[in-house]
């Protein structure tokens with residue numbers, strides 16, 4: 037059997053405290069998607085690379101302290117066992133690594149370690165076998181048995197000392213710097229001696245005598261005490277709302293009858309009882325009493341306990357304290373995080389202004405009421421005037437409230453702190469305004485705008501991805517009687533953020549299912565979003581304990597509006613985020629994406645320099661999208677490749693490239709070397725124009741506009757049949773038939789036939805195709821382009837590839853208005869089109885929505901009749917019978 041070799045170079049992953057990975061043990065390492073991409077790239081390059089006969093899927097895991105400072109000179113080579121999406125955070129993954137052997141790190145490593153793509157290491161054989169020798173002088177077993185719970189005794193007895201030493205330091209909660217020290221002791225005997233010293237210290241600290249048979253009576257479970265050491269810190273900005281009624285909970289009433297194993301749960305109940313709602317307290321009281329009677333071995337015990345833990349983990353009356361809205365700061369924050377998006381930012385700030393004003397009016401009315409009820413009210417019986425509204429708010433913001441909303445801004449009379457649980461409490465401000473719905477193609481910054489908004493409001497942020505939610509239970513939870521039942525996404529979100537006034541982003545609202553076998557998730561969402569009901573939201577899992585969602589600020593995103601159910605849409609105020617044009621993308625890349633990716637690779641801006649020309653090449657040749665997500669990925673690839681070059685150049689002994697050879701600037705000529713050949717250049721308008729091929733424009737469901745190349749062909753030996761291919765929908769096919777009929781009816785005036793009765797397709801079939809056959813296309817908006825394709829085919833006159841057209845056509849040749857103009861025009865601009873023919877009725881859309889930069893580059897031709905489009909392309913001479921021919925035929929129809 038051959039001894040396995042480590043690859044000659046390994047990607048290094050930093051591992052933060054309190055974890056340290058030892059050989060034969062495992063660690064779960066959280067990684068962002070960019071870090072994961074970096075690791076996977078490096079692992080992949082090892083597969084066929086220099087370490088050809090080395091093991092596969094191996095990484096180096098290196099302990100780092102605060103701010104990723106490297107500590108010690110040792111790490112652990114590890115095999116990647118699995119990679120999973122983290123349930124805690126968006127965009128993060130958990131890499132499960134299994135330690136193989138200690139590795140000594142080269143001196144030249146930077147002191148601060150982010151993921152390093154590939155670090156050359158001295159190739160050394162390593163053995164997966166654990167040395168079986170148990171050094172007699174350092175026998176750890178008796179100490180281990182003193183410290184470990186009894187259930188583990190039989191398992192550790194057979195372990196060799198080297199493995200036992202590493203296991204003990206990992207599971208006994210030994211301090212992190214001691215673990216790092218032990219990782220750096222490769223010699224087994226020396227390591228076991230050191231571990232023995234540490235264990236003796238632990239025993240002393242815990243009051244356990246080390247000699248056989250004389251254990252102190254106050255021995256505690258060591259694993260439990262470790263759990264205490266590792267308990268996470270409490271958040272700093274949490275507070276109890278002042279409206280908290282006096283709790284009726286009295287956990288002490290359970291007295292001494294509380295079983296030992298339930299004590300932590302009772303303690304938790306005690307500490308949280310002042311924050312729970314009345315319903316929650318009643319339910320927990322009842323369930324705890326029941327739980328005390330259930331034997332811990334029964335399945336029912338687990339179910340009941342988990343239920344109580346869920347209730348105790350919910351925020352109820354806990355809120356983020358500091359959420360004063362400062363409009364200037366909010367705008368500044370949006371500007372700092374996003375380039376462009378002017379309309380969206382303006383609308384978001386307006387929304388905040390209205391929200392702030394309404395809340396301020398509400399607080400003022402509360403203040404007035406307090407004064408009215410207070411015994412110190414003025415003698416004449418009138419209340420002392422409450423504090424005046426902030427003048428800046430009155431002067432500047434009142435105008436921002438749309439007239440229709442001004443009435444809503446007035447607080448309702450008669451607010452009282454309602455003690456009745458069947459009516460909404462009236463002592464906190466609840467916004468009744470619409471929910472902001474950001475609509476636009478993928479990657480245009482919708483999610484990121486919502487995040488910045490949460491930051492500027494000082495609210496906790498949580499994203500719920502609704503893509504693929506088909507089951508109502510995913511929103512509203514499963515009833516407790518089901519095995520493995522869980523609350524729905526909204527309750528899970530509340531538990532995660534631990535406050536009842538977070539900002540929750542409902543991502544991909546358009547992808548949520550409507551009705552069907554598993555209920556209607558969008559109806560459940562509707563209830564959650566309705567201010568009249570959501571103060572009392574019932575989750576099936578929580579049963580009698582409703583939760584209050586009325587203080588949550590909901591924001592939604594979607595790629596399109598068509599698939600959102602209308603009652604949901606009715607609750608939303610739509611803000612459109614359209615796609616970017618090339619100069620905007622270049623600006624975003626320069627200001628945000630490039631610095632972000634450089635940082636992710638552990639370098640700084642002096643180590644990677646990219647000029648605007650290169651960024652433009654990336655945008656035009658390597659991406660074809662409305663947003664910037666793919667662009668960010670390509671920039672990430674460039675930066676990672678530079679990080680590899682940089683790391684190699686720091687290793688003068690291991691590599692032929694000297695330190696001076698590293699060139700920080702990425703030139704245009706480097707792009708193809710690093711990213712490979714561009715796949716997008718072929719999608720530009722073709723230069724070899726031929727009759728029957730015309731550029732239409734399409735608008736995909738994801739909000740992207742693109743060129744739709746229409747191809748037609750005459751097939752000899754046919755009978756005038758029309759064949760269509762390219763996954764065209766019914767509406768599209770009908771529109772093609774209509775266009776062909778129109779062209780046939782004009783074949784005489786177009787000079788295609790010589791007599792009125794002659795069939796222009798005699799002896800031929802017509803084949804109509806739209807490439808990218810896997811993508812379904814539908815709709816009537818390719819009418820103008822289809823007519824021109826048929827005319828071009830039958831008259832043998834090509835259409836310039838720099839012209840594109842869109843618009844529906846009626847049987848009489850009228851050009852009718854279509855949707856998605858802005859996206860289509862931006863898509864055409866991206867593809868290099870110079871002239872666009874559109875129905876005249878779409879003129880206002882072009883004028884209002886298309887960015888000025890695009891308008892400058894493209895000539896727009898607006899037409900009422902299809903004949904105008906034909907004349908625009910080929911001139912009036914196309915009519916065989918002169919100018920009047922077309923009008924004469926029209927009169928006959």
Ligand SMILES: Nc1ncnc2c1ncn2[C@@H]1O[C@H](COP(=O)(O)OP(=O)(O)OP(=O)(O)O)[C@@H](O)[C@H]1O
Pocket residue numbers: 373374375376377476477478479480481482483484485543593594595624628663664665668
């Ligand atoms: N105008 C902008 N300025 C700076 N960065 C931007 C801008 N637009 C997008 N980005 C960046 O692009 C990336 C993708 O954005 P985001 O995830 O917000 O897109 P999205 O519109 O929510 O997409 P999806 O519909 O797929 O969820 C983020 O890293 C974001 O910061």
